[in-house]
Amino acid sequence: MPQKPWVFGVVVALLLWFAPLGSYTLFNPDEGRYAEIPREMVASGDWVTPRLNDLKYFEKPPLHYWATAVAFSVFGEHEWSARAWVALCGFFGLLLTAWVGTRVFGARVGALAALVQGGSLLYLALARMSTLDMGLSIALEVSLVGLLLLVSEQGASRERSGALLLAVGTALAFLSKGLVGILIPGVVATLYLLLRRDWRLLLRARPWWVLIALALIAAPWVLLVSQRNPEFARFFFIHEHFERFLTRVHARYEPDWFFIPVLLLGFLPWTELLPAVVARSYRAMRMGDGATWMLVLWVLFGFLFFSISQSKLIPYILPLFPALALLTGRALADLPAPRLMRALAVAAALWLLLGALVVALWLNPAWAARLEVGTGAALPLMAGAFIAAGLACVYAAWLALRRGTLAATIAAAAGSMLLLSLLPLAADQLPRQRELARLIAAVRPELKPATPFYCVDDYEQSIPFYLNRTCTLVRYRGELDFGLNQAPSRWVADLPQFAERWRAQGDAVAVIRASAFPTLQQMGLPMRVIYTAPSMVAVARK
Numbered sequence: 001m002p003q004k005p006w007v008f009g010v011v012v013a014l015l016l017w018f019a020p021l022g023s024y025t026l027f028n029p030d031e032g033r034y035a036e037i038p039r040e041m042v043a044s045g046d047w048v049t050p051r052l053n054d055l056k057y058f059e060k061p062p063l064h065y066w067a068t069a070v071a072f073s074v075f076g077e078h079e080w081s082a083r084a085w086v087a088l089c090g091f092f093g094l095l096l097t098a099w100v101g102t103r104v105f106g107a108r109v110g111a112l113a114a115l116v117q118g119g120s121l122l123y124l125a126l127a128r129m130s131t132l133d134m135g136l137s138i139a140l141e142v143s144l145v146g147l148l149l150l151v152s153e154q155g156a157s158r159e160r161s162g163a164l165l166l167a168v169g170t171a172l173a174f175l176s177k178g179l180v181g182i183l184i185p186g187v188v189a190t191l192y193l194l195l196r197r198d199w200r201l202l203l204r205a206r207p208w209w210v211l212i213a214l215a216l217i218a219a220p221w222v223l224l225v226s227q228r229n230p231e232f233a234r235f236f237f238i239h240e241h242f243e244r245f246l247t248r249v250h251a252r253y254e255p256d257w258f259f260i261p262v263l264l265l266g267f268l269p270w271t272e273l274l275p276a277v278v279a280r281s282y283r284a285m286r287m288g289d290g291a292t293w294m295l296v297l298w299v300l301f302g303f304l305f306f307s308i309s310q311s312k313l314i315p316y317i318l319p320l321f322p323a324l325a326l327l328t329g330r331a332l333a334d335l336p337a338p339r340l341m342r343a344l345a346v347a348a349a350l351w352l353l354l355g356a357l358v359v360a361l362w363l364n365p366a367w368a369a370r371l372e373v374g375t376g377a378a379l380p381l382m383a384g385a386f387i388a389a390g391l392a393c394v395y396a397a398w399l400a401l402r403r404g405t406l407a408a409t410i411a412a413a414a415g416s417m418l419l420l421s422l423l424p425l426a427a428d429q430l431p432r433q434r435e436l437a438r439l440i441a442a443v444r445p446e447l448k449p450a451t452p453f454y455c456v457d458d459y460e461q462s463i464p465f466y467l468n469r470t471c472t473l474v475r476y477r478g479e480l481d482f483g484l485n486q487a488p489s490r491w492v493a494d495l496p497q498f499a500e501r502w503r504a505q506g507d508a509v510a511v512i513r514a515s516a517f518p519t520l521q522q523m524g525l526p527m528r529v530i531y532t533a534p535s536m537v538a539v540a541r542k
Contacts (some may be wrong), residue, residue, distance in 0.1 A: 014091070016022065017087060020128070020421045020424070020425075021079065021084065021087055022079045022080030022083075023427035024079065024424045025079060025424060026130070026436055026465065026466075027192075027365055028426065028436070028460055028462050029461040030129065030130070030131045030461075031082065031129055031131070031461075032463070032465055033052060033461045034130045035462070037051065037057060038065045038066075038072055039077055039465055040054065041069045042069050042072050046223050047065075047066060047270040048228060049225060051063055051483070052480065052483065053087050053464060054470040054490065055480050055490060056487075057350050057488055058225075059236075060084075061174065061175045063172065063324075064085060064132050064135050064176065067085040067352060071084040085130075086130055086134040087134065087289070089137075089138040090126070090138070093123075093137065093138045093141055094114045097114045097141070097326060097528075098113065099145075101330075103149070103153075104148055104152045104153075104291045106333075108184050108333050108406070109326075109332075110329070111329075112328075112329035112406065112409055113326045115413045116270055116332070116413070117325035118283075119269065119270070119412055119417070120267050120325070121268045121269075121416060121417075122314070122321065123266075123321050123377050126315055131315055133177075133318045135176040137183060137322070139172035139176050140169065140181060140184055140319045141167050141319070142168060142169030143169030143185040144185070144322060146164070146165030146299055147188065147298075150201060151201065151328070152291040158378050158469055160206075163204065164183065165214065167209040167210045167213035168217070169184075169185070171210070171218050172217065173185075178236070179321060182210075183317065184197060184298075184301070188298050190299050191413075209452060215274035216458075231282070252302070254312040256308065259312070259316075262317060263303070266314075266321075267321075268416075269343075269348075269350075269412050270343070272346040272347075273328055273335075273340075276331050276343075277324075277331045280329075281327050281330075292327070295324075295327050296323075296327070298320070299321040299327070302317065330408065332405055337401050337405065339405065341397045341398075341400040343409060344393050344397040344398045344400060345394075348391075348393035348394045348397060351387070351389040351419070352386070352390035355386035355387035358379055358382045359379075361379060376431075377429045379426075381429065382422075385418070385422035385423050387417065388422070389415040389418060390415075392415025392416075396410075396415065399411050405496030412525070423536055432535070433535040435534070436460060436536075438533070439511065439531045439533065441530035442530045443467060443530065446509050447467060447469060447509055451507050452507070453467075453469050453470075453508070454473075454474050454502075454508065454510035454511070455472070455522075456471055456475065456476075456495075456510050457513035457516040458461065459476055459509065461469075463511060472492060473493070473512070474498045474526075475492065475493065496523075498520075502541060503526070507542050508538070508541035509530075509538070510539050511536060511538050513536065514534060514537055
C-alpha cells in the first residue's frame with residue numbers, strides 16, 4: 001500500500017513528461033536537422049552513413065539518429081516520435097539521479113536531487129527539443145554514476161558495477177557526440193586521482209573495461225563508416241573535434257564568460273541556492289567526502305572546458321546539471337526552511353516580472369511588431385506560462401514553511417514543468433513558425449514524386465522532413481559544404497544556372513529566400529507564386 005502513491009506519481013510524471021511532445025512543430029535549425037537525418041536513414045535503409053538533404057553529414061556520431069529512426073519505424077514520422085529519444089533520455093536521467101543520490105547520500109537527497117534536475121529550466125527545455133545534448137548528458141551521467149560508486153562504496157561487486165557503468169557510459173557518450181564523451185570522465189577521474197591521491201582508483205576503475213566497451217559499442221560503426229567513406233576520419237576527428245574546439249571555423253565564438261549567464265538562467269528556479277550549494281559542498285570536501293569531490297570536479301572541469309572552447313552554444317553545458325542537481329539536493333536536505341523560502345520567493349518574483357513584461361508587450365502592438373512576435377496567441381500563452389510558474393513558486397515558498405522542503409521542491413518543479421509545457425506552444429505561434437507551417441502546407445500538394453524541388457539561397461531544415469523530400473540547393477552551402485564537395489551535382493552555384501534549369505523543366509517547385517525573389521522576377525522566369533511571406537517565397541514552374 002505505501003508504494004501505490006509513488007506508482008501513481010510516476011505514471012502522472014510520465015504523462016506530463018511525454019504527452020506534450022507532439023503539440024508543437026519542429027523548431028529550426030536543430031530540430032529540423034535531427035529529425036531529417038533519421039528520416040533519410042529509414043527511407044534509404046542506410047544506417048551507417050548519416051545524410052542530411054541526401055548529402056553525407058559526418059558532424060556527429062549516430063546514436064541519436066539511430067534511436068530516432070527506431071522511433072519513426074515504430075510510431076511513424078511526426079513531432080512526437082522525433083522528440084521521443086530526448087524525452088526518454090531526460091526522464092531516465094531523473095531516475096538515475098534519484099537512484100545514485102539515494103545510494104550515496106540517502107533517500108531524501110536522491111528525491112530532492114531528481115526534483116531539482118527535473119525542475120531546472122535548461123534541462124526541461126532540452127528534454128522537449130530534439131538535439132544531441134540530452135543524449136550526451138545522460139550517457140555522461142551513466143559514467144558519472146560509475147565514478148561516484150567507485151569513490152563512495154567498498155566491495156568487489158560494487159566496484160565492478162561502478163567500473164561497468166563508467167565503461168558503458170563512456171562508450172555511449174562517444175556514440176552520442178564524439179571524443180568529448182571520453183574526455184570529460186577521463187579528465188575528471190584523473191583530477192580526482194591526483195588531488196585526492198587515491199591511486200587505487202586506477203585499479204578500481206578498470207580503464208581497460210572502457211577500452212573494451214569502446215571496441216564493442218563504438219568502434220564497429222567507426223570502422224564501417226570509414227570503410228564506406230574514406231573521407232570520414234579526417235573530417236570527423238580533426239575538423240569536427242580539434243578545429244571546432246581550437247578555432248572559430250564554425251562561427252560560434254562567444255566570450256569566455258558566455259556560460260555564466262546561461263548557467264544562472266538555466267538553473268532557475270534554484271539559482272539563488274547556489275551560494276548555499278557552494279558552502280555545503282566546501283564543508284563536505286574539507287571533511288574528505290569523495291562523492292562531493294567527484295561532483296565538484298565534474299562541474300568545474302565541465303564548465304571550464306566548454307568555456308575555453310572557441311565554439312559555444314547554450315545546450316553545451318547540459319552535462320553539468322546532473323552533478324549540480326546532486327550537490328543541490330544535498331544542500332537542500334540540510335537547508336533551513338526560511339532560506340529555501342527566500343530562494344523560491346526570488347524565483348517567483350522573476351517569473352512574475354517576466355509575465356508582467358510580456359503582458360505589457362501584448363498590450364502594445366507597436367512594440368510587439370517591432371520585436372516580430374506578432375499579435376496572435378504567442379504573447380498570451382507566454383504571459384500565462386510565466387505567471388503560472390511564478391504562482392507555483394509562491395505556493396512553493398509557502399509550503400517551505402508549512403510542509404517542509406520536499407513539498408516545496410515538488411511544487412517549484414511542477415511550476416517549471418508547467419512553464420516548459422506552455423512556452424513551446426507560445427513559440428509555435430510566433431510569426432516565423434506560422435509562416436513555415438503555411439508554406440509547407442502550400443507546397444505539399446504541388447510536389448509529385450518526379451517534381452524537381454529547389455531551395456534557393458537558404459535551407460530551412462524542417463522543410464524536407466515535413467515534405468518527405470530533399471531539395472537541390474541553389475547558391476547555398478552552409479553546414480552542407482562537406483557533403484556538397486562529395487556530391488557537387490546536388491548544388492547549383494548561382495541564379496543564372498538555376499534559371500537555365502528552371503526554364504528547361506516543365507514541372508518544378510522552389511522555396512526561395514525573399515531577398516532573391518525580385519532578381520528571379522527580373523530574369524523573367526515563368527513562376528506561379530503559391531505562398532509568400534516576409535522571409536520566404538514558394539513558387540511552382542507550371
